Each structure stands twice: as structure tokens, then as C-alpha cells.
Amino acid sequence: MSGNSILNSAKYSNNNTDEWYTTYETIKEEISHYTKAFYGKTVLCNCDDPFESNFCYYFMKNFNKLQLKKLICTSYSGSKIDQIKNNNQITLDMYYNDIAHHEDIQGSVLVITKMPGTFGEEVDDEIIRKTLSKKDTVKRLKGNGDFRTDECIEYLKQCDICCTNPPFSLFAELFSLIVKYNKQFLLIGNQNAITYKEIFPYIKENKVWVGYRFGDMAFRVPADSQPRKTRFWIDESGQKWRSLGNAMWLTNIDIERRYHKLELTKHYNPELHPKFDNFDGINVKRVADIPMDYYGIMGVPITYIKYHNGSQFEIIGEANHGSDNEFDLFKPKVNGKELFKRILIRRKDN
Incomplete structure (x- = not known):
């Protein structure tokens, strides 16, 4: 696969159904349809470890290409980031030893307002690595990084667009927060969420719609995930995978296909x-x-x-x-x- 295989990792429960890690390719494919909507905007990825999330990596890599104003990534302290490794992964061992291998710690936040590189072009991976290596680029939060906390809601208030793959069990809660603060969004979820009482009224009134990818979607899962008879496999590197036949992107960013x-x-x-x-x-x-x-x-x-x-x-x-x-x-x-x-x-x- 192309791109960097860092993983979207946010753990809110002991249920592995909430730990589905989005690939870079999945994000790149969908956002290619919305690029103009991101120009000059502040983007929040609020279920995303700065060192592990492909959402964070995508927006750092495309910061200059999308002409972003600011990127904010917050992560939950219980993320299983130590369970999935890859040779191409942007990994800072010093950071992990200091923070990430401890269970009861604060969450983390990354705030980027400028990325080195050429305007209108992708940022080189080495620049991303050096940016993440700088002291205080990633800071501890006061709390655990749960997107529902007051601290993380303050970051939500700052953004123009929220883009992430929230834990499926908390999809409706994140949606409700985004709507409350009148933000644009691009979220990955299960198609069944369409009929949730929090979401369906917005679908009905044409205030929210599905994106381009609607159906099969593959996700990396933690090393301790139990094998399944269907929609489960292990690749040549030993990485475990699951797929959903009813995944979707949900958004309120206008798209041509709606017409x-x-x-x-x-x-x-x-x-x-x-x-x-x-x-x-x-x-x-x-x-x-x-x-x-x-x-x-x-x-x-x-x-x-x-x-x-x-x-x-x-x-x-x-x-x-x-x-x-x-x-x-x-x-x-x-x-x-x-x-x-x-x-x-x-x-x-x-």
C-alpha cells in the first residue's frame, strides 16, 4: 500500500469492535472529492493519536496542498498504539517510553499552524518526522483526551471541519456534539447509524448525507483481535485486518453527487x-x-x-x-x- 501505514487508534472501551484503524488510502480516496472545502480551514481530528493516526498523517502530509489554516489532533490516553507496528510507521521511541506505554495518563494534542515545504505540494515524510520530533509539538492534555471532555470540546469549537473515524459505539455522541457547535464534518461510521434517532432527522431534511465510499471498507485491527470466519485476514507482515460491508462516510460538506x-x-x-x-x-x-x-x-x-x-x-x-x-x-x-x-x-x- 502507498503512503504511511500509521494507524487511527483511539480506545474508549475494552470492546475491540471500537478499535478499527483507518488506512491512509481510505482517507486519501474520500477527501480527494472535497479538497476545495478544506482551503483555509482549521481541521480537527479528535479521535486520533498524533503519532499513529492516518488522519493526522494525511493532513500533515497535505497541509500545504490543502492550504490548511490549522490542524488539531487529540487522542485518548487508552489508545492501543503499542500493539500495532510497521516498518514505515512514524515512531518516536522516546515519546512512547515517556508517555504511550502507560495506561493511566493524559491524552495528547498536536496543533500545527505551518508545515515546511512547497505551497500546493505534499510534505515529505522526513519533514513530518522532524516536525513531530520537536519539543512541545505534541503536548499532554490535562485530561484523558476523550472527545466529550470540556477540554476537547474547546478544540472542537476552534475547528471548521471535524474529520475522523470515531469509535462506532460513540458515533452518535460525536455527531451530536458536532451539530451542537455547527461544524462541518467528514466521519466514518456504520450504515446503521443512518437510522439513529440523533442522525436520521438530519438525513431526512437533507442537512446530512453520505459520502462517496459507501459499502466495503477494510480496517487494521489490534494484535489481540480474535480471528473470525468471515471478513478477517492476516497479511504477509502479520497485520490483522477486518472489513465491513456496510461502512460509510457521513458528511454535511456539499458534494456534486447529491444532484x-x-x-x-x-x-x-x-x-x-x-x-x-x-x-x-x-x-x-x-x-x-x-x-x-x-x-x-x-x-x-x-x-x-x-x-x-x-x-x-x-x-x-x-x-x-x-x-x-x-x-x-x-x-x-x-x-x-x-x-x-x-x-x-x-x-x-x-
Whole structure:
């Protein structure tokens, strides 16, 4: 893989489902669609160890190319950064011996307002290494670096864009904080988060949308991660990996893809589009099966969100458990069979 394989590492619990380390390639691929949105901005990565996070590394490497005003990276003190090593990793043994190998310590913060190098070009790895080596470039926080603490919220207030891969179990909490302080964001999460009560209203009102990568995403995981039968492998270097088929980027930064209209090829067919048992609407099994000539409410898979255009369809609500929130209208059933959650939409254009 290209780039530096330093890892996004932020541990908030003993549950390894929260320790999924984003690759440099994943970050680079997505942010390539948003570069103009970062010009002159202060970026916060608030679940990211300055020496380990590929988010931190990406924004240091591209600081001059993106013409950033400031980069802030904060990390949680319980990060398992000592469990994953790589020959290309930017590692400062002195720093690790002094700070990182201790369990009960403060978190750390990196603040960058200038990077040596040529304006408009990537920063050389050796410059990044020297920058991180300078005394007081990375400082201890007073607290443990949890993004929910007052200390870290002050850094959130300073930023224009928050960009990170938060622990999946805390995704809704970080989202709520970002919204509270009216910040732009680009976050990695699980697609199921779309239907969370904290998030769905913003999806419904076209204030938040999914990014370009929506589906399969690979992550490095800690050395103590238990093997699994599926979506788990160990590469030639001994690094353990997991992948998700339902990962996503979630954002409120405008993207061109939001304005593409979904091309519809099917006509309404009662056999292909049966009515729900307990709601006046039809079930659409696949996005490709959305009928071009039906103007009532349709229940579509969550994957529809990838194609949503607010001028073409209106999001009415969701069909999940029928009780999660005011927009969760019913539990989807067809012919007595319970279905996986659905997004409820209705045509707006003719």
C-alpha cells in the first residue's frame, strides 16, 4: 500500500469492535472529492493519536496542498498504539517510553499552524518526522483526551471541519456534539447509524448525507483481535485486518453527487412491489426496482441513501421497530414476514 501505514487508534472501551484503524488510502480516496472545502480551514481530528493516526498523517502530509489554516489532533490516553507496528510507521521511541506505554495518563494534542515545504505540494515524510520530533509539538492534555471532555470540546469549537473515524459505539455522541457547535464534518461510521434517532432527522431534511465510499471498507485491527470466519485476514507482515460491508462516510460538506438523479427503469407491479401488512405503502426490495410510475410511499433499502436526490424524492421516515423515534413509523412486514429496516420515500418530480 502507498503512503504511511500509521494507524487511527483511539480506545474508549475494552470492546475491540471500537478499535478499527483507518488506512491512509481510505482517507486519501474520500477527501480527494472535497479538497476545495478544506482551503483555509482549521481541521480537527479528535479521535486520533498524533503519532499513529492516518488522519493526522494525511493532513500533515497535505497541509500545504490543502492550504490548511490549522490542524488539531487529540487522542485518548487508552489508545492501543503499542500493539500495532510497521516498518514505515512514524515512531518516536522516546515519546512512547515517556508517555504511550502507560495506561493511566493524559491524552495528547498536536496543533500545527505551518508545515515546511512547497505551497500546493505534499510534505515529505522526513519533514513530518522532524516536525513531530520537536519539543512541545505534541503536548499532554490535562485530561484523558476523550472527545466529550470540556477540554476537547474547546478544540472542537476552534475547528471548521471535524474529520475522523470515531469509535462506532460513540458515533452518535460525536455527531451530536458536532451539530451542537455547527461544524462541518467528514466521519466514518456504520450504515446503521443512518437510522439513529440523533442522525436520521438530519438525513431526512437533507442537512446530512453520505459520502462517496459507501459499502466495503477494510480496517487494521489490534494484535489481540480474535480471528473470525468471515471478513478477517492476516497479511504477509502479520497485520490483522477486518472489513465491513456496510461502512460509510457521513458528511454535511456539499458534494456534486447529491444532484444526480436516480435513473428509474421499472414500472409499478403489485407482485414485485407488494404492500406492507401494516402501512399504506409498498415494499421495494432493491434500489434498482424503484418504480418510475408510483407516487405513494415506498419502503426502500438503507442503501438507497447513497443515491438520494432531494429534488427527486422526499424522505418520509423509516420503518424499523416502530418505536425508536418519531420518524420510525412502523415495523416492516409483508405477508406476515418481518423485513429488515426500510427508508420511506415518496416521489417529488413528475
